[in-house]
Amino acid sequence: MKKYLIIGSGFSGSVLAQQLCENNIIHVVEERSHIGGNCYTEKDPETGITLHQYGPHIFNTDNVEVWNYIQQFCEMVPFINRVKSVYQNQVYSLPINLHTINQFFQKDFSPKEARSFIESLSDTSIEVPKNFEEQALKFVGKDLYKAFFHGYTKKQWGCEPTELPASILKRLPVRFNYNDNYYAMPLQGIPRNGYTEIFEKMLDHPNITVTLNKKITAEEIDFSEYDHVFYSGPIDAYFDYKYGRLGYRTVFFEKFTDEGDFQGNAVINYADQEIPHTRIHEHKHFTPWEDHEQTVYFKEFSKETEENDIPYYPKRLQGDIEMLEKYSEEKDKLSNITFIGRLATYRYMDMHHVIAEALETAKRFR
Known part of the structure; x- marks a missing residue:
């Protein structure tokens, strides 16, 4: 039996552990x-x-293999995320659809x-958009x-939209019908008992x-003790931000408890x-099959990641990409370790992407 060390217990690490555990330590x-x-989810002790706990997660995918895999461990209840947006005291439907436009x-x-x-x-003068704004x-x-992107984007990303890559906006559709399903994926749901x-x-x-x-830092890992190491933390942290x-x-969030429906x-x-x-996300609406007299909602704020913060979204500005290339060169010099997941590869990945990557990686080590 081989011995594997997996750093991180999110989907990358947990899927790898589950896939490799039958014949390995x-x-x-x-x-x-x-x-x-x-x-991570948990029951609120009061309500x-x-x-x-780290913001809403609605599972959505077009990967049947991933959908079937995840349902070995939960009952995935169908759920449609119908996001609204408030702009100048008016409530609109997102993504932009025929209702929004009218x-x-x-x-x-x-x-x-x-x-x-x-x-x-x-703007027909823009042939090939160079950034988010274009x-x-x-x-x-x-x-x-x-109305819907400029102010929100500046708050979310902390920079001018002209500094962000155009690829970020390509994930946001415009629909010319009344379909207000935020996601376009055919398979969507939330685990009945939480993640x-x-x-x-x-x-x-x-x-x-x-x-x-x-x-665990790189200096603390005794490679001789393991046949292979899988690392799902931030790639820059692994190399001590050199x-x-x-x-x-x-x-970060401000939590509120109230009666009824907020x-x-x-x-x-x-x-x-x-x-x-x-x-603002109100969490009892993620489990409409349950009945609660009280409610819990969170105001969500965005800020730059500092030393003791949990990183969420890779910005991938030009300076970041240049820095990533240096870290990638360091990574390629290493043997006996695989960098996997959103943080270790510095990519935007949804849950189903992370699971698919981990399943594919596990095939090489069984």
Whole structure:
């Protein structure tokens, strides 16, 4: 039997552990006090509501293999994320759809009329968008860009939209019908009992040992003790930030408890730049199959990641990409270690991408 060290117990680490444990000894090390990474959920002791402690996670994918795999460890209840956005005291539907367009411009367009109208607003002088702002102006024109993207983006990313890559906006569709499903993926849901149950089942095996509250640095790893090491933490942290810190945005929350229903929806964005929070999520709406007299909601704020913060979203500005190349060169010099997951590869990855990557990686080490 081989002996593997897995650093991190999010989806990358937990899927690897589950896939490799039958014929190998697995030691999972986690620096936090719980397993599951940013997907960790727990019951609120006051209200009994399941809380997504690090922000909302709605599982959505077009990968049937991943969908079937995850359901070995939970009952995935269908869930449609219908996001709203508040701009200048009006509530709109996101992503931008026919309802949004008609409401915003006070029209009653048909799908064809709306498409032609939006095309007429497009900045045709932009042939190949060089950044987020140009992509938006070419996509929806200046009015919708200003309303739904400009202020929100500055709050979320902490920089001018002109500094961000155009690729960020390519994930946001415009629909010329009344479909207000935030995601376009065919398979969408939330685990009935929360995400933590998934990680508990994945790591429940006699060949798997989990150590919590332990942070491992490169200097502390004794490679001779393990046949291979899998690392899912930040790549710059592994190399002790020798070339500097890669840019990440992090989020923090203000928690509120109230009676009844606070906002009537799971997620509402706040697009005005003057409002400091980016969105409010009300967690009982993520489990509509449950009945709660009270409610818990979180105001979410975004800021630059500092030394003791949890990194969330890689910024991938030009300086970050240049720094990443240096870290990647260092990584390529190493043997006996695999860097896996969002932080270790410095990429934006949804849950299903992370799981698919871990499943594929595990095939090489069975």
